[in-house]
Amino acid sequence: MKLKKKTVMLISFSLGALLFATTALADMVNKSGYEQLKDGLKVTAEKCSEELDSFTLDLSMEVKNNGETLITSNEVSKFDRSNNAQESFSSQESVYGNDYNSYNYSDDKMRIRWSEDQDTYYVTEFTNERDQSYYNNPFKEEGAEDIERIVDAVVGSLKDHVMVEENSDGGKELSGSLSEMQIPALINAFASFQLKQQFNGRQSNMPHLTQDIFVKEISGKSIINADGIMESMLGTALLSGKDKQGQVHELSFEILVKMSDINNTTVTMPDLTNENVVKEVERPGYGPEITNPEKFQGLFKNDILIEKDGQYVKIGERYINITHIDDSTISGRYYEEYRDDYEQYTEGALDFRFDASFERDGRQASFEYTTETGKTTSGNLYLDEYIGKLNFNINQDSRSMVYDYMFSKVFD
Amino acid sequence: MAVFQAALINEIEKLYKKKKIMVAIIISLSVIIIGQLIIVGMRTGFGLRGVGSVEFPILVLSVVVNTILPLFTALVAIDCFSSEFSNNMMRVTLTRPVSRFKIFSAKVTTIVFFILFNLFVLFVFSLLAGFLFNANSATAIGLFKIVISYGVSLIPMIVLALGIILLTNIFKNGTSVFFVSILGFLILKAGAVIFSQYSSLFITSQLDWYNLWLASSFPLNTIVNQLLIMLGYAIMFFTAGYYLFDKKEY
Structure with missing residues (x-):
């Protein structure tokens, strides 16, 4: 009898262990939907950075309020890895009006940019051929593994919401959706708070959400092809909130990323004949270089003001005479001139020569x-090509006058 | 069966007399009240809705299932076994003409009843608070989902209780069982974060498994998997626990 009891117990325990082990094993072998999603991203990133010759990425986004579109934006980027060339078209339309259309092209030798409002092609030719890659694999960056672990932990039990469906062509479709009941309260609160900051009423035409803000639904869908490349990814978020009048706004955010024309994309340099073209020269690394610094040679000036009886009064002028300028050095003279009525300010007026070497840019x-008193002080200057002025600062003792550090060129 | 029933009633009465139930109810209520206060504060302070009437019970469940519910389960399990070992109550119990298996089963069933009761109290009061203080978002499906969530949370709790019962039969001292349980709980929780790909094997991760039942597209595979893993755990814990209980000499 005793033996029989023990046997029963042994069998029962083994049964439990077996059940646990087989299920656990099956669990390990079968990759969860979440793992497959991660794999899809990793494979895609790796193939894009190492294997594929060319591909097109299409990224579009749309924000709607109660079904009415607030913002749409779209960016189509074409990558040609074999020629190290890239071009992209981007556009945005929104109800609060900072619409734009722009185009970029770049390869080893040049960069071209165009935007609709200027209708001018800015061409930057690189003096040294650069070797830059657009295809860094984010999963190979330092710290990527740690970030992955943190993301895994944050995602937590939400992992189980990723569903997998095998397609007949060997690819698969991953999808998942979370309703307000399934979104962890903390994540919901955080997202709602962000949303409240975003729709704070400062932008006209945008709803101003003040109360009862919450995330209603989040869903995603992704298609992975037979090669393991993620061909499309769609993310949707539905949020709800009320404005001051108590009207309910349902905001939907949609992001769609599509990858197409794999190994079948051609990047072509735009034809610039009959177009407005502005040429810029660039040295690698240091931003655009001034094409001819000599244009800054000559006399620059601005006004010296004082405040008198609640008004600004001009009492004189400050001058900078750039006598010599080239790619690396600049020299000139700084002096001040006062009007006859304000001779008393002449005391302490500066008049000096300076020689300086440009920094790398x-x-x-x-x-x-x-x-004149023999004191040595320092100053700095900056050639502001954008507004065509000279920025000139000297560390001088503060005086009662109002100085301007921007100097404009004097034309006769 | 009549013997088992008698043993069960005996166990339940012992538990009832110990006032642990009162404490469990009071603490469960305070959790609900504090949770509701935080939600109301967030709503008036930040303008965030926080939760609707149906989401509040789920929020409460997500908190208690990882905190006070395992804690009370551990306390009651220790009470049913360790305290009886130490104050020699067990001898009195065992002198009755009831087999050890029946006594063991009666004790386990009592603990299951306690968990069920605790879940029920939480369910009723959180639902009540949810409807009284939150914007109405109730639907029949939403209500059904809450019932399901609270119902299925019983299963991982039972597995946890069986694990703790095993511990009470390994260590004699109730205090050491309590601390080992808490330590084990924390280690498993941390382990699930570090080895996230194996987290489905840890019993502590299964405490959140009610989430699976809420998923929009019912993840039948995962649910069956988890259920089998828990069943495996339960059988092993029960057998091992009973083996030790049976072997013990008083």
Whole structure:
């Protein structure tokens, strides 16, 4: 009798162990939907950065309020890895009106950019051929594994919401959706708070959400082809909130990323004949270089003001005479002139010569100068090509006058 | 069967007399009240809705299922076994003409009843609070889902209780069982984060498994998998626990 009891117990325990082990094993062998989703992303990133010759990425986004579109934006990027060339078209339309259309092209030798509002092609030719890759694999960056672990932990039990459906062509479809009941309260609160910051009423035409804000639904769908490449990914979020009048706004956010024309994309340089073209030269790494710094040679000035009886009064002018400028050095003279009525301010007026070498960018330079009293102080200048002015700063003792650090060129 | 029933009633009465149930109810209520206060504060302070009437019970469940519910389960399990070992109540129990298997089963069933009762109290009061203080978002399906969530949460709790019962039969001292349980719980929780790909094997991760039942597209595979894993655990824990209980000399 005793033996029989023991046998029963042994059998029962083994049964439990077996049940556990087989299920666990099956669990390990069968990759969960979440793991397959991660694999899809990793394989796609790796293939894009190492294997595929060319591909097209289409990224579009849409925000709707109660079914009415607020913002749409779209970006189509074509990558040609074999020629290291890339072009992209992007556009945005929104009800609060900062619509744009722009185009970019770049390869080893040049970069071209165009935008609708200027209708001018800005062509930057690189003096040295650069070798830059557009296809860094984010999963190979340092710290990627740690980030992955953190994401896994945050996703937590939501992992089980990714469903997998095998397609007949060997690919698969991953999908998942979370309703408000399944979204963890903390995530919901955080997302709602972000949304409230976003729709704070500062932008006209956008709803101003003040109360009862919550995430209603989040869903996603992704198609992985037979090669393991993620061909499309659609994410939707539905949020709800009320404005001050108590009207309910349902905001929907949609993001769609599509990958197409794999190994079948051609990147073509735009034909620039009969177009407005502005040429810029760039040295690798340091931003656009000034094409001819000599245009800054000559006399620059601005006004010296004081405040008198609640009004600004001009009492004189400050001058900078750039006598010599080239790619690496700049020299000139700084002096001040006062009007006859304000001779009393002449005391302490500066008049000095300076010599300076440009820093690497060819725009900025620091110098030292000696005042008439024999004191050595420093200053710096910057050639602002964008507004065509000279930015000139000297560390001088504060005086009662109002100085401007931007100097405009003097034309006769 | 009549013997088993008698043993069961005996166990339940012992549990009832110990006032642990009162404490469990009071603490469960305070959790609900504090949770509701936080939600109301968030709503008036930040303008976030927080939760609707149907989501509140789920929020409460997500908190208690990882905190006070396992805690009370551990306390009651320890009470049913360890305290009886130490104050020699067990000898009195065992002198009755009831087999050890029946006594063991009666004790396990009592603990299951306790968990069920605790879940029921939480369910009723969180639902009540949810409807009284939150924007109405109730649908028949939503209500059904809450019932399901609370119902299925019983299963991983039972597995946890069986695990703790095994511990009470390994260590004699109730205090050490309590601390080992808490330590084990924390280690398993941390382990599930670090080895997230194996997290489905840890019993502590199954505490959240009611989430699976809420999924929009019913993940039958995963649910069956988890159920089998829990069943495996339960059988092993029960057998091992009973083996030790049976072998013990008083």
